[in-house]
Each structure stands twice: as C-alpha cells, then as structure tokens.
Amino acid sequence: MESPFKPEILKGKVALLTGGASGIGFEISTQFGKHGASIAIMGRRKAIVDAAVSSLRSLGIPAAGFAGDVRNQEDAKRVVESTIEHFGRLDILVNAAAGNFLVSPEDLSPNGFRTVMDIDSVGTFTMCREALKYLKKGGAGRKESDKGGLILNISATLHYTASWYQIHVSAAKAAVDAITRNLALEWGTDYDIRVNGIAPGPINDTPGMRKLGPEEINSMRSSDVMPLFKLGEKWDIAVAALYLASDAGKYVNGTTLVVDGGLWLSRPRH
Ligand code: HXC
Numbered sequence: 086m087e088s089p090f091k092p093e094i095l096k097g098k099v100a101l102l103t104g105g106a107s108g109i110g111f112e113i114s115t116q117f118g119k120h121g122a123s124i125a126i127m128g129r130r131k132a133i134v135d136a137a138v139s140s141l142r143s144l145g146i147p148a149a150g151f152a153g154d155v156r157n158q159e160d161a162k163r164v165v166e167s168t169i170e171h172f173g174r175l176d177i178l179v180n181a182a183a184g185n186f187l188v189s190p191e192d193l194s195p196n197g198f199r200t201v202m203d204i205d206s207v208g209t210f211t212m213c214r215e216a217l218k219y220l221k222k223g224g225a226g227r228k229e230s231d232k233g234g235l236i237l238n239i240s241a242t243l244h245y246t247a248s249w250y251q252i253h254v255s256a257a258k259a260a261v262d263a264i265t266r267n268l269a270l271e272w273g274t275d276y277d278i279r280v281n282g283i284a285p286g287p288i289n290d291t292p293g294m295r296k297l298g299p300e301e302i303n304s305m306r307s308s309d310v311m312p313l314f315k316l317g318e319k320w321d322i323a324v325a326a327l328y329l330a331s332d333a334g335k336y337v338n339g340t341t342l343v344v345d346g347g348l349w350l351s352r353p354r355h
Pocket of ligand 1: 241
C-alpha cells in the first residue's frame with residue numbers, strides 16, 4: 086500500500102530494531118528504510134537477519150545485521166556498539182523481539198514463564214539501557230543541534246483484560262507498558278528521549294498469528310465482537326510506528342498506541 090507520508094520523514098536517522106528481521110519488526114524496518122532511515126537489525130537467527138538485510142539493501146536501504154539475543158546483556162551491548170560503529174549514530178530503538186506460545190497456567194513451568202519475561206520485558210529494558218548513552222540529547226554520535234532519540238516498544242492488548250493460555254505474555258507485556266511509561270517520564274525529563282509503544286491487534290501473516298492463529302481467528306468469526314471485522318496488516322503497524330518516530334509524533338510521549346481496529350474493547354451485541 087502506498088505510504089501516506091513523505092519519503093524523507095526519517096532522513097538521516099539510524100534505527101536499531103530487535104526482532105527486525107521478521108514479521109511486524111521487518112515491516113517496520115522496511116517502512117523506516119523507505120522513509121529515509123538507515124536500518125540495523127538484531128535477531129537470534131543469523132540466516133534470517135542476513136536475508137532481511139539483503140532484502141532491505143535490494144531496495145536501496147542502508148542496512149546492517151547483527152546476530153544476538155536480547156536476553157544476553159553482552160549481546161545487547163555489542164549490537165548497540167556495532168550499530169554505532171557501522172552508522173555513527175543511533176536515533177531510534179525499536180524493541181520488537183518477543184516470544185510466545187499458548188499454554189495453560191498449570192502446564193507452564195516457572196522457567197517457561199521466565200523465558201517470555203526475559204525476552205519481552207527484561208530484553209526491552211536491557212536494550213533501552215544499553216542504547217541510552219547514544220539516544221540521549223548530547224549523547225555519543227549526536228550533533229549539538231540534535232534532539233534526543235526515540236524508543237518504541239511493541240506491546241499487545243491481551244493484558245488489558247485477560248487472555249486464555251497467555252499468562253506469561255500478558256505479564257510480560259504489562260511490564261513492557263510500565264517500562265514505556267517510566268522511561269518516558271524519567272528519560273523524557275532528563276535526556277529528551279521519547280518513549281512510546283504500539284499495541285497491535287491480530288496482524289495477518291506474522292509469527293504471532295501463525296502461533297496463536299486458530300484461537301484468534303475463531304474468536305473473530307462473529308462480527309458481533311469486532312467492529313472492523315478484519316485482521317490488521319503489518320503495514321498498519323509500520324505506519325503507526327512511522328507517525329510516532331517522525332516529527333508528527335514530537336508531543337507524544339509515554340503512550341502505547343493501540344492499533345487493533347477496536348478489537349480489545351469489543352463486547353458481544355445483546
Ligand atoms: C509450554 C514451553 C513451550 C510451550 C517453550 N516452553 N515452549 N512451555 N508450552 N509451547 C518452555 C520450555 O519447556 C522451557 O521451560 C522454557 O519455556 C524455555 O524453552 P526453550 O525452548 O529453551 O526456549 P527458547 O529456545 O529460548 O525459545 C523461546 C520461545 C520461542 C519463547 C519458547 O518460542 C521463541 O523464541 N519464540 C520467538 C518467536 C515468537 O514466538 N514470535 C512470536 C511473537 S508473537 P522448562 O521448564 O521446560 O525448562 C507475540 C504476540 C503477542 O509476541 C501478542 C499476541 C496477541
């Protein structure tokens with residue numbers, strides 16, 4: 086779909102995306118690149134990261150890939166520093182890496198719970214912390230006239246109410262939203278960094294939908310529970326990210342933008 090934004094809205098910016106090689110993360114990588122940004126991708130699977138980088142480069146987008154796991158602090162530090170070595174600066178950090186599987190609470194081991202908390206919540210915090218010295222106003226690689234950078238955390242809506250078989254993901258995304266608000270307050274005040282989130286609804290053609298799909302799709306068969314009665318597209322999330330990352334979003338801080346067609350607040354008609 087054609088972009089509603091001018092192609093240069095992120096000109097000169099460098100974005101680092103965890104989970105940026107697949108699904109929603111890759112679509113954000115692509116759209117940010119098409120709108121002028123240079124893209125660094127972090128992912129656990131080197132082959133998938135390399136393929137994503139080739140694909141971006143074939144579109145003329147400056148791109149680099151770094152294998153790493155957000156659960157490992159050394160990886161986080163190395164990837165942030167490699168991004169600086171490669172592109173000289175960092176303006177936007179997108180935390181899109183996530184883990185998910187469906188399991189009932191009684192069948193979920195504490196380690197299974199911890200694994201998703203580690204990827205989604207602790208991983209997000211770790212990446213933010215490692216990126217701080219480059220994102221903050223006056224930070225390494227930034228010009229005197231540069232504002233502070235931006236953090237964008239990919240969240241979900243499932244913890245706004247309660248979700249079957251996703252106690253671990255609900256807890257992890259609730260923590261992500263808390264991280265978004267607290268860093269927006271503290272780093273917005275001290276370092277001129279904006280910190281926002283996006284909470285996607287069910288998005289077609291993503292790893293999340295492939296894993297959770299049957300349940301989600303079945304719950305959407307009835308137009309009674311979904312105002313727009315359709316799946317979202319990765320593009321919908323990427324253009325929301327573009328809005329938040331561009332100057333259009335300069336007064337938006339500490340918010341998590343729900344992009345779900347109104348699904349989470351739906352109730353059956355009676
Ligand atoms: C029960 C499970 C399980 C399952 C793993 N575990 N899969 N428990 N059911 N299906 C438990 C294991 O038994 C183990 O606990 C612990 O979790 C760690 O498992 P590992 O296999 O060692 O972990 P790892 O190889 O690191 O894999 C992490 C992962 C994996 C989360 C399990 O699926 C992953 O990395 N996925 C990333 C890709 C992904 O899921 N993307 C989709 C995101 S969608 P024990 O006790 O046995 O040691 C998304 C959307 C959210 O986030 C919003 C939706 C609306």
